[in-house]
Amino acid sequence: MILTVDIGTTTLKTALADTHGVLSHLSIQRLENHIEGPVAECNPYQYLQGLQEAVKTLPKQQVEAIIISGNAPTVVPVCGMPTVGNGLLTLKAAPARLWLDQRGKEFSPRVSQAVGSHIDGSFYLPKILRIKEKEPELFEQVTCFLTNSEYLVYALTGTAATVFPAKHLGQYYWTDSLLDTFGLDRNLFPPFVSPGTILGTLTKKAADALGLSQKTKVIAGGPDFYLSILGSGACSPHLACDRSGTSEGINLCISKQVTSTPLMCYEHPADSNLWNLSGVISTTGAAIDWGMRLLGLAKDDYRTFINMAKTAGKTDVLFHPYLNGERAPIWNSELTGNLSGLRLTTGRGEIALAIMEGICLAIYDVMDTMGKLGEAATCLYITDNHSDMGFLSQLKSTVLQLETRDLTDKPVELMGLSMLASTSLGYYGNLKEADAHLSRPTVAYHPDRKAGTYYHEKYLRFKELYRQTHQNNT
Numbered sequence: 001m002i003l004t005v006d007i008g009t010t011t012l013k014t015a016l017a018d019t020h021g022v023l024s025h026l027s028i029q030r031l032e033n034h035i036e037g038p039v040a041e042c043n044p045y046q047y048l049q050g051l052q053e054a055v056k057t058l059p060k061q062q063v064e065a066i067i068i069s070g071n072a073p074t075v076v077p078v079c080g081m082p083t084v085g086n087g088l089l090t091l092k093a094a095p096a097r098l099w100l101d102q103r104g105k106e107f108s109p110r111v112s113q114a115v116g117s118h119i120d121g122s123f124y125l126p127k128i129l130r131i132k133e134k135e136p137e138l139f140e141q142v143t144c145f146l147t148n149s150e151y152l153v154y155a156l157t158g159t160a161a162t163v164f165p166a167k168h169l170g171q172y173y174w175t176d177s178l179l180d181t182f183g184l185d186r187n188l189f190p191p192f193v194s195p196g197t198i199l200g201t202l203t204k205k206a207a208d209a210l211g212l213s214q215k216t217k218v219i220a221g222g223p224d225f226y227l228s229i230l231g232s233g234a235c236s237p238h239l240a241c242d243r244s245g246t247s248e249g250i251n252l253c254i255s256k257q258v259t260s261t262p263l264m265c266y267e268h269p270a271d272s273n274l275w276n277l278s279g280v281i282s283t284t285g286a287a288i289d290w291g292m293r294l295l296g297l298a299k300d301d302y303r304t305f306i307n308m309a310k311t312a313g314k315t316d317v318l319f320h321p322y323l324n325g326e327r328a329p330i331w332n333s334e335l336t337g338n339l340s341g342l343r344l345t346t347g348r349g350e351i352a353l354a355i356m357e358g359i360c361l362a363i364y365d366v367m368d369t370m371g372k373l374g375e376a377a378t379c380l381y382i383t384d385n386h387s388d389m390g391f392l393s394q395l396k397s398t399v400l401q402l403e404t405r406d407l408t409d410k411p412v413e414l415m416g417l418s419m420l421a422s423t424s425l426g427y428y429g430n431l432k433e434a435d436a437h438l439s440r441p442t443v444a445y446h447p448d449r450k451a452g453t454y455y456h457e458k459y460l461r462f463k464e465l466y467r468q469t470h471q472n473n474t
Helices: 045-054 105-115 124-134 136-139 149-155 165-170 176-181 202-210 226-234 285-294 302-310 347-372 390-400 412-424 431-437 447-470
Strands: 002-007 012-018 023-030 033-036 039-042 066-068 076-078 083-084 088-090 144-146 198-201 217-223 239-244 250-256 262-266 275-281 319-320 338-339 378-386 404-406 444-445
Touching: 002 045, 002 149, 002 412, 012 039, 012 045, 012 076, 012 412, 023 045, 023 144, 033 124, 045 088, 045 149, 045 202, 066 149, 066 412, 076 136, 076 149, 088 149, 088 404, 105 124, 105 176, 124 136, 144 412, 149 198, 149 202, 149 217, 165 262, 202 412, 217 226, 217 285, 217 412, 226 412, 250 347, 275 347, 285 302, 285 347, 302 347, 302 390, 319 347, 319 378, 319 447, 338 447, 347 390, 347 447, 378 390, 390 404, 390 444, 412 431
Parallel strands: 002 066, 066 217, 239 378, 378 404
Antiparallel strands: 002 012, 012 023, 033 039, 076 144, 083 088, 198 217, 239 250, 250 275, 262 275, 319 338, 404 444
16 A cells, blocks of 8 residues: 655645555644745644654554655745654754745746746746845855755755656756855755656654654656646646645646747656646635625634525626736736626625635636647546535536536545555556556536527636726736
C-alpha cells in the first residue's frame, strides 16, 4: 500500500492507496492560516503534525512508500536540518508563504523583465526576492527554499529537492543564470527532480517518529495541479479537469502545443505526445467562504448557502470572484472583486446565487479563451472540495453548456499520487497504463439547454462589467 499525502491551502489529506487508486483510512485535517491583506501564511510545522497524527491509525506494516504533493507556488523558507524532539519529527522553518501571498508583487516587474514574460508576484522568485530585500534577518537564516510538499520530503529523508513538473513551466521557476542575475546563492535552491522520483527511504529518526519501517520509500509527488490532472482522468484530448477548492484550476488535454496565449500550456503529465492547457481562477471556494461570512452563516455551512441560492430564481446580480487578484488568463494581481446590480429587493438568496454564478462565469471565461484558440472540451471532470455540491456541479454544466462529472470517490490528488507512485514502484510500465487501471466512479450532470441563451447573455454582461470597472487596472 502507498501512503498518499496532499497539502492543500486549508486541509492536509492522507490515505492509503492500492495500485488501482482505491483509498482507505482517509484523513482530512484542517490547517490554520494567517491571511490578512497581502499576507497569506501557514506554519509548516502543521504539515509534520498532521502527517504524524494520520499515521497513528494506519496498519503500518502495509506502508511500502510515501508520496507527497502540495499546492503551488508555495514557498517555505527552511532554516535548519530535520531533528526529533520528544519523539516528534521537526524541521525549523519560517511560515510558509502560500500561493495567495502577494507580498512579492512589487518584485514581479523585475522578474518578468529578466525572464521575458509575465511572472506574477505569487510565484517563487518574486516571493524570495522580497524576503532577501525586505526581510534580511530571515534571509540570513535560510538554508534552502522549498515548497510545502518538498518540506515534508526533506523532513522524512534528509534530501532537499525541487520537483520540476514540466519543461514548459520553466519560466515560473529559475535557472542558475537567473539566480546570478538577482544575487541569489545557488545553494539555497535544491536540484530539480521529476515527479515520481524516489528520493530515498525514511531516515532512522523519521522512521522511529512515525513508527514505520526505515525501508519505506519516499517519492516526490509535486504540485497538486499535476496530480489532479492524473487523478481526474483528463488524459485524452478534449477532456478537462476542474480542480475546485480554495482556487479553481481548469486543465484541458489537447493534442498540440498552443503558443502566444495568456493561458499556461505545458507537457501533459501522462503522455509526452499530449499537452495541457490551463487557466486559474484564484478565489472560487474562497469566494463561497467569503459569501457565507457575508451572509452570517456558520463556517462550512454549505447546505444552508446552497438552499439560499435555490430560492433565488433568476437574478440580475453579477459577481466577479476576483478577491485576491487573478491569474491566467487575466494576470492582474491588483484585480478586485465586484458585486453589481443590487436593489432594495435583493435578498440573501440572490447574493448566494450570484456568487456561484460568478464562479461559473469565470470558468466560462477561461474555457471561452480556450475555445478561441481552437481547443474545446467535451466533458469537464469536477474534483476536490466542492465536488460534493451537486447544485454547483449542475450550475456549471448549464452555464458552460457542457456535461460535467463529479468524481465522487475520494480526493483526486490522492488518486493521482497513487497512479504516480504505482508507476515509480514498477507496478505499471508508464502513467498511461496506470491511468487505464484507475477506478473513478462519477456522477454525471447534463446542461439545461433552454437556459443556454440566458447564461450566454449573462456572460456577455459579466465581461462588459469587467471592462467597465477594471479597464484602468489592466
